[in-house]
Amino acid sequence: MIKRFCGFSLIFFLCTVFAAPIYKSKDKFGNPVFSDEATESAEEIKVQEPVTFDSSKYTRRYESASRHMAGDKEDETSSNFKYQTLAITSPENGTAIRDNAGNLVLQFLVEPGIRPGHTIALMMDGQVHSKVGGSGSVSMQNIDRGTHQFYLNVTRGDNDKVIQAGPVTSITLQRYAVKN
Numbered sequence: 001m002i003k004r005f006c007g008f009s010l011i012f013f014l015c016t017v018f019a020a021p022i023y024k025s026k027d028k029f030g031n032p033v034f035s036d037e038a039t040e041s042a043e044e045i046k047v048q049e050p051v052t053f054d055s056s057k058y059t060r061r062y063e064s065a066s067r068h069m070a071g072d073k074e075d076e077t078s079s080n081f082k083y084q085t086l087a088i089t090s091p092e093n094g095t096a097i098r099d100n101a102g103n104l105v106l107q108f109l110v111e112p113g114i115r116p117g118h119t120i121a122l123m124m125d126g127q128v129h130s131k132v133g134g135s136g137s138v139s140m141q142n143i144d145r146g147t148h149q150f151y152l153n154v155t156r157g158d159n160d161k162v163i164q165a166g167p168v169t170s171i172t173l174q175r176y177a178v179k180n
Contacts, residue, residue: 020036021036021038021044021045022034022035022036022044022045022047023035023036023037023038023039023042023043023044023045024042024043024045025039025041025042025043026041082164083110083111083112083154083164084111084112085109085110085111086109086110086111086120086152086154086164086165086166087108087109087152087166087167087169088106088107088108088150088151088152088166088167088169089108089109090105090106090107091106091169091171092169093167093168093169093170093171094170094171095171095172096171096172096173096174097171097172097173097174098174098175099173099174099175100175100176101141101142101175102141102142102143102144102145102173102175103139103140103141103142103143104139104140104143104171104173105137105138105139105140106122106137106138106140106150107136107137108122108132108135108136108137108138108152108166109135110132110134110135110152111135113134113135114133114134117156117157118154118155118156118163119131119154119155119156119160120132120133120134120152120153120154120155121153121155122138122150122152123149123150123151123152123153123165124140124149124150125148125149126149128153129150132152143173144173144175145173145174145175145177146172146173147170147171147172147173148170148171148172148173149168149169149170150168150169150170150171151165151166151167151168151169152165152166153165153166
């Protein structure tokens with residue numbers, strides 16, 4: 001009972017603190033000063049609502065894919081099966097990135113989850129860079145400068161026959177060049 005009372009008291013205290021208006025003024029050196037007390041030269045700052053992320057949209061997709069996988073085994077081996085999403089999501093296509101060490105992090109999305117018997121490979125300039133196990137990210141080091149093409153390939157079985165390929169994402173890596 002005491003823990004509940006303390007918890008409600010803390011929540012009430014935090015709500016009243018965050019509900020107070022915020023004022024901005026300048027000190028004698030011209031530096032900005034923020035306070036919850038108004039002075040004659042202070043202006044009230046409008047605080048925006050924080051940006052939130054609604055994960056329920058993605059949870060519903062996952063639950064739907066899970067039910068589909070559990071209930072319909074025919075699609076797992078069907079040659080007509082296609083992944084709904086098989087794409088590199090970050091950085092965006094056409095992005096130029098400056099990193100003198102040649103480091104690059106790619107994020108990708110595979111929906112629904114990877115099927116049994118399927119292998120997904122991250123392709124860089126037409127060559128396999130790495131095998132991936134589904135949605136996630138890959139950290140790459142010492143990539144040469146220039147424009148590179150990345151995409152995901154899905155293969156089935158031991159013959160590595162490509163059954164689906166994702167869209168190509170072009171990324172330009174800018175690195176320091178030493179001239180002789």
